[in-house]
Amino acid sequence: MADDIHTTREPDGTTHTTTVVDRDPKRGGGAGITLLVVAALAIAAFLxxxxxxxxxxETGAVTxxxxxxxxxxxxxxxxxxEAVK
Known part of the structure; x- marks a missing residue:
């Protein structure tokens, strides 16, 4: 994580401080992958x-x-x- 602090000074002497916090992006793909796996298993089971x-x-028809x-x-x-009799 890297933080950037920016300070701006106005002509009248006032200052404004802005802090930018850079966080790693969340990796929330686990639920989506799980859903895809469950759907694939359901389709495979159906087929x-x-x-x-x-x-x-087919077995019944052959029988x-x-x-x-x-x-x-x-x-x-x-x-x-009957014919021989």
Missing amino acids: GFQFLGNEKA EAAQKVGDAAQDVGDAAQ
Whole structure:
């Protein structure tokens, strides 16, 4: 910190003293960075849950398709047995 003291003398003999205090600027960026990190984590969590939700939907669709194929194979097997009788 550096202080500057300026004294001004008027023609009538009066003086005015001005003190200028030079302080280091405050570094208040911590809250902003914290907010950005929290927002980034929230977005990452949202996208992660979306991905997991899509994964579950895809797994469900594959399972359903496999069940339908199994049912169709059973129907073909039943029809083949009826044809042999």
